[in-house]
Amino acid sequence: MENSGDGQQQQQQDLAERAYLVQVNGYDSLATPKDLNLPRPLSISDFAPAPMHGSTLRVAYQGVPGAYSEAAACKAYPECEPVPCEQFEAAFQAVELWLADRAVLPVENSLGGSIHRNYDLLLRHRLHIVGEVQLPVHHCLLAMPGVSKADLRRVISHPQALAQCEHTLTRLGLSVAREAVDDTAGAAQFIAENNLRDTAAIASNRAAEIYGMNILANGIQDDAGNVTRFVMLAREPIIPRVDRPFKTSIVFAKEEATGSLFKVLSAFAFRDINLTKIESRPQRKKPLRIVDDNNSGKSQYFEYLFYIDFEASMADKRAQNALAELQEFTSFLRVLGSYPMDVTPLVGSPPL
Ligand SMILES: O=C(O)C(=O)C[C@]1(C(=O)O)C=C[C@@H](O)C=C1
Numbered sequence: 001m002e003n004s005g006d007g008q009q010q011q012q013q014d015l016a017e018r019a020y021l022v023q024v025n026g027y028d029s030l031a032t033p034k035d036l037n038l039p040r041p042l043s044i045s046d047f048a049p050a051p052m053h054g055s056t057l058r059v060a061y062q063g064v065p066g067a068y069s070e071a072a073a074c075k076a077y078p079e080c081e082p083v084p085c086e087q088f089e090a091a092f093q094a095v096e097l098w099l100a101d102r103a104v105l106p107v108e109n110s111l112g113g114s115i116h117r118n119y120d121l122l123l124r125h126r127l128h129i130v131g132e133v134q135l136p137v138h139h140c141l142l143a144m145p146g147v148s149k150a151d152l153r154r155v156i157s158h159p160q161a162l163a164q165c166e167h168t169l170t171r172l173g174l175s176v177a178r179e180a181v182d183d184t185a186g187a188a189q190f191i192a193e194n195n196l197r198d199t200a201a202i203a204s205n206r207a208a209e210i211y212g213m214n215i216l217a218n219g220i221q222d223d224a225g226n227v228t229r230f231v232m233l234a235r236e237p238i239i240p241r242v243d244r245p246f247k248t249s250i251v252f253a254k255e256e257a258t259g260s261l262f263k264v265l266s267a268f269a270f271r272d273i274n275l276t277k278i279e280s281r282p283q284r285k286k287p288l289r290i291v292d293d294n295n296s297g298k299s300q301y302f303e304y305l306f307y308i309d310f311e312a313s314m315a316d317k318r319a320q321n322a323l324a325e326l327q328e329f330t331s332f333l334r335v336l337g338s339y340p341m342d343v344t345p346l347v348g349s350p351p352l
Helices: 005-024 068-076 088-096 116-124 159-164 166-171 184-193 205-211 260-269 317-329
Strands: 058-062 081-085 102-109 128-136 140-143 154-157 177-180 199-203 214-218 227-234 246-254 275-282 288-293 297-302 304-310 330-340
Touching (some): 068 102, 068 128, 068 227, 081 088, 088 227, 102 116, 102 159, 140 184, 154 159, 154 184, 159 166, 159 177, 159 199, 199 205, 205 214, 227 330, 246 260, 260 275, 260 304, 260 317, 317 330
Parallel strands (some): 058 102, 128 330, 154 177, 154 199
Antiparallel strands (some): 102 227, 128 227, 140 199, 140 214, 246 304, 246 330, 275 304
């Protein structure tokens, strides 16, 4: 390809054009933009959805190596380069600023329910959901080598992990202080770096390997089938398809009229579209509504945003019609993404 006649002709033409540009700019020798230290002009490939960094997809996640979010990134994109970030906000920004191609975000857990803060983040940013991953989460109790359960005065971890192991910790006789930190693997790293001999971390067995810690107890989540669902985010939406199971996530504010939520839900029910999730969050900008009440003066209501996941692709006519109908009963509606469902069986997945 490189030495084809067409290629050579193109190269000569490029050189001639560059020589011309150099002349009109007042330079007397043939120079390339690199020689002149000029900024490289943007080309169409700079706007390609991904990947930006050679052929490796860079996936931003919150935490340090060994975090479950890193495992979720690798499950979704086995060849990716995971990019650790201090906060979720930083993971979003890494994608927005083209430092990463995707971000991975935990949104719900089979024991703890929805991760509300992350729903709020989805709305605050303009990224699109392009995939989902369900990850079996198998927690371990990690401590420095030589430390036993009797030495422990404190257990630290991500708040979700602490909540997922609450009863098991008590059953293990660990009625010690529990402290929340940014991520599970970060807890292990902190203990290892400071050689803390009275503190244990709840984290993955991969974190134990990375930070040279012992596993005092394995599988300490309160439910053996503990699963966290993550969504993958990108700058551009993917093109929805109908040849495989798709899910669509939306967020809306309903009209104030009586029965509008019922009407929204029936737009899906009448078209046989299954809803897999509905979540409400108070609207930050106008949390309260004050209305006249004929009987007792004024009443106050919270105002909500509703998040819905439904089992249909935006390429499916039924979904398009349902959303067209929804616009009648909503004051705000945004499609967060239409993406392939994670249908991989969870049973038998290796512990993380
Ligand atoms: O701290 C981590 O390792 C994470 O990836 C975060 C997180 C979460 O936010 O839910 C992910 C999976 C588990 O549910 C526990 C913690």
